[in-house]
Amino acid sequence: MPRLTATQRHSVRFRLNGHPVEGSAEPRMQLADFLRHELGATGTHVGCEHGVCGACTVLVDGMLTRSCLTLAVQVDGCDVRTVEGLAPERGRLSVLQAAFRRHHGLQCGFCTPGVLMSLDRYLSTNPNPTEDQLRELLSGHLCRCTGYTPIIRAAMEAAATLASSTRQEDSTHV
Amino acid sequence: MKPAAFDYVRADTLDEALAVLAAEGGDARIIAGGQSLMAMLNMRLARPKVLVDIMRIGDLDRIAEERGRIVVGAGVRQAKLLAWSELAAKLPLVALALPWTGHEQTRSRGTICGSVAHADPSAETPLCLIALEGEVHLRSARRRRVVAAGDFITGMMNTARQDDEMIEAVSFPIRAGNGYGFREVARRHGDFAITACAAIASANGIRLAVAGVADKPEVRNWPDLDGSALDDALNAFAYELDARDDIHATARYRRDLVRQIGREVIMEARRCRA
Numbered sequence A: 001m002p003r004l005t006a007t008q009r010h011s012v013r014f015r016l017n018g019h020p021v022e023g024s025a026e027p028r029m030q031l032a033d034f035l036r037h038e039l040g041a042t043g044t045h046v047g048c049e050h051g052v053c054g055a056c057t058v059l060v061d062g063m064l065t066r067s068c069l070t071l072a073v074q075v076d077g078c079d080v081r082t083v084e085g086l087a088p089e090r091g092r093l094s095v096l097q098a099a100f101r102r103h104h105g106l107q108c109g110f111c112t113p114g115v116l117m118s119l120d121r122y123l124s125t126n127p128n129p130t131e132d133q134l135r136e137l138l139s140g141h142l143c144r145c146t147g148y149t150p151i152i153r154a155a156m157e158a159a160a161t162l163a164s165s166t167r168q169e170d171s172t173h174v
Numbered sequence B: 001m002k003p004a005a006f007d008y009v010r011a012d013t014l015d016e017a018l019a020v021l022a023a024e025g026g027d028a029r030i031i032a033g034g035q036s037l038m039a040m041l042n043m044r045l046a047r048p049k050v051l052v053d054i055m056r057i058g059d060l061d062r063i064a065e066e067r068g069r070i071v072v073g074a075g076v077r078q079a080k081l082l083a084w085s086e087l088a089a090k091l092p093l094v095a096l097a098l099p100w101t102g103h104e105q106t107r108s109r110g111t112i113c114g115s116v117a118h119a120d121p122s123a124e125t126p127l128c129l130i131a132l133e134g135e136v137h138l139r140s141a142r143r144r145r146v147v148a149a150g151d152f153i154t155g156m157m158n159t160a161r162q163d164d165e166m167i168e169a170v171s172f173p174i175r176a177g178n179g180y181g182f183r184e185v186a187r188r189h190g191d192f193a194i195t196a197c198a199a200i201a202s203a204n205g206i207r208l209a210v211a212g213v214a215d216k217p218e219v220r221n222w223p224d225l226d227g228s229a230l231d232d233a234l235n236a237f238a239y240e241l242d243a244r245d246d247i248h249a250t251a252r253y254r255r256d257l258v259r260q261i262g263r264e265v266i267m268e269a270r271r272c273r274a
């Protein structure tokens, strides 16, 4: 049973978007700050620091996670995914990201990293969402710019695109 | 803001966690899902000397049926209980209420037992546990004890838990044949309820539990009242809850919600009664 003392920095290791990373943190350091300040992964944003705005949302071991309500030391050994991991390769956007661009799903972009993580995770397990389901999912995010409608449009289109591409893949396999 | 400094202990076993609580008492805090505690730490409303993380203790995330009860261990996250295939059949009230607890993004981390330990007066899980006459299973290095949910929660974020105790599990009795209703009003789906009502209709009559108005969930048992007798009972209950004005709603609005949605959930529960 490790006891990490308050005033020292402790080594923290995990996989970030598939790659091993390492840094050091006092026990009180939020995962959000660890990502941004220790690892330089500034894609994840920090708004309210009490779980309400959703800007800091990431995936930890497949679970949607507020990185402001999680300590860096808690994710030691875990699999962490952030907005930096969404694009399939440099210079190419994911289907969801491209739909956001097309539909103006972002304006200032502050809320976007968290919104994308929630939608990406949700669409991977619910490929045929209704608009109501997406609105309920987005209740966990605050966007001060878009009024949410373009976000919903982008997400619905991304869901349809992803569904038709999996259908095509399925039919090429038969 | 950022938390004040604390030691962090990742317990591998229940005994390790209990040993820290025994040694440090009120200076130690358990961290489960962190969805309430971390916000309090960030705002420095809580300044523990040591945090004990219980989420890597094996076996604590069990959902089990034992002697006519569903036992939910301290490691069970809200999303896990919600996804449990037997939830609607065994605990219909919890299946109705849990989707209203926070958001997909907080249920994925927050635990059922953490919600009971936190004892927010608006929270859905303590409301259901009290409505269903559930129990809180406490454990310390010295002893184990079981407390009725209604006795466990003593006020706003106050419970009968001693400093060296943790909630090992909570348990809900399974009652076949009852009908259930749940509704809440919040500014936005997933926000804390301004008022939440849960009703149970059984062969003996009706049981109505209300959260968000008094400093803890309150319950009344009535025979199968109807018409103006039911209106009178609801009105009396609404006043007995001693509602207060706050930034979200006036006392008068809260009383009105108790009368309106109280009646709706009672009717819904009766319709569902076998």
Ligand SMILES: Cc1cc2nc3c(=O)[nH]c(=O)nc-3n(C[C@@H](O)[C@H](O)[C@H](O)COP(=O)(O)OP(=O)(O)OC[C@H]3O[C@@H](n4cnc5c(N)ncnc54)[C@H](O)[C@@H]3O)c2cc1C
Residues within 6 Å of the ligand: A050, A051, A052, B029, B030, B031, B032, B033, B034, B035, B036, B037, B038, B074, B100, B101, B102, B103, B106, B107, B109, B110, B111, B112, B113, B114, B115, B117, B118, B120, B122, B123, B124, B125, B165, B166, B167, B168, B190, B191, B192, B193
């Ligand atoms: C944006 C947002 C919206 C929310 N909306 C709602 C809502 O609508 N309804 C609702 O009910 N909740 C809501 N919550 C809070 C809910 O998500 C929390 O999960 C819950 O209140 C606490 O559970 P936890 O596992 O996260 O506990 P933690 O935050 O880890 O702990 C909370 C408290 O309980 C203690 N504790 C935890 N587990 C134990 C245990 N096993 N034994 C003894 N003590 C323990 C801790 O020491 C701490 O004092 C919301 C949270 C957020 C961030």
Ligand code: FES
Residues within 6 Å of the ligand: A045, A046, A047, A048, A049, A050, A051, A052, A053, A054, A055, A056, A057, A066, A067, A068, A069
């Ligand atoms: S910064 Fe984490 S939810 Fe707002």
Ligand code: FES
Residues within 6 Å of the ligand: A105, A106, A107, A108, A109, A110, A111, A112, A142, A143, A144, A145, A146
């Ligand atoms: S795009 Fe500005 S907050 Fe959402």
